[in-house]
Amino acid sequence: MYLQLRQRLVDWIKEKNLSSQDKLPAERVLATKFCTTRVTLRQALAQLEAEGVIFRSNRRGWYVTPDRLSYDPSKDIGFNLYVQQQGFTPRTETISKQLIGTPSWLSEKSGLLVDTPVYHFVRRRYVDERALLIEHNYVNPQGCGGLMQLNTDDSLWQLLRDEFNLKPASRKIEIYPQALVDNSAELLSVNTGSAGLYLQRISHDEDGRFLEFDHEYWLHDALKLVVNVDG
Amino acid sequence: MYLQLRQRLVDWIKEKNLSSQDKLPAERVLATKFCTTRVTLRQALAQLEAEGVIFRSNRRGWYVTPDRLSYDPSKDIGFNLYVQQQGFTPRTETISKQLIGTPSWLSEKSGLLVDTPVYHFVRRRYVDERALLIEHNYVNPQGCGGLMQLNTDDSLWQLLRDEFNLKPASRKIEIYPQALVDNSAELLSVNTGSAGLYLQRISHDEDGRFLEFDHEYWLHDALKLVVNVDG
DNA sequence: AAGTGGTCTAGACCACGTG
């Protein structure tokens, strides 16, 4: 029954010509309109959410999902440029930036000694005013002292390249589906346990020196990764 | 409440020392044990499912999720070898193989003319007897006639390389989270709408000739993609 | 044949977002 309802909802959305980011009526209204219980309706909505057709924003209601953003994590032209090239409007918020001591897990991954200073940035990125991801950057301050005083609402890599002449030569990227919980879920205004995509990237320069470690927590329906590989 | 229950379940699993692929008790038993409703229990279970802690197999019950498989889609050493290297037991089932006419969507992606013959393989891959993915391969028969008569329960790329001297020179990979529906969901014994990861790969040889197009539908909790990128 | 997971009903309360 909820799968039939799912289909009726899809048809209804198409009929009403709802498009990207448009809001659906309240659940009780929809349940009445489609002659069903709220529970069953919510199951149909959850189905469409899983398929990426609609999304919800924390107690605010249900909306039609925009098209996925294409994203190549092996490039470093910067998020904002990427988004613009695809005809969307980007925005980045720097939530926090500080100089911290290298934690042990980062030490293992980067080779930095524990408690060595390292820059830590937390940023939230939007596309068309929908928050799509939370990004954590850990940057080796060697060679880019003063980075923290600059405006980090654009591409970090652009700053590193243009201001400090730092370029990544090799990158190791890890990607897997992971539920959004705790901080990431809160900052993205989604429920704990919402489907998400986790992306991690570690970059070294041509001398094998650690440059940057990066975590990204994306909404599950927000992006399409595109990678070109040779050889 | 269901988040507290989630935590109690985690603790209980740890206490009982349940490990990879072990079965949890029936939902009604758990609901009684933890003094709650089946509905609330199921919400806690769904939370743990989203986090990849447990998984369910079609009306059979809940099980503890094994570790993720690491997987580099830019390599072509073959699934079976990959899995073995990580200490697991692989298995591949060829569900269907046939020579079909190139459909229009594939024509656009590959450059093959519509209705030109192309090999189509559908395979199901297991790790430790858990079905993790459904794979569709479309192979350009030029240069590998007779491929369909060979055993395709191992690496296709190994066959192409060893039997036909075909090697990919460039690959374009697309990856995104996508709910498992219809055939893929059925073949993997999961409910329609279960979280999954979609992976698509198109390979050309050094002359730019189309070699192979590949779709993969993975369980969301089954893999960790690892890609190394230079430059 | 029994038990199980999947689904559904018809309510209810609460905390949060919005006006």
Add this chain to the structure above:
DNA sequence: ACGTGGTCTAGACCACTTT
């Protein structure tokens, strides 16, 4: 202040799996 989504109750039936 109101309406909303998020959560919960205490049942029930069915189809499928397992015994």
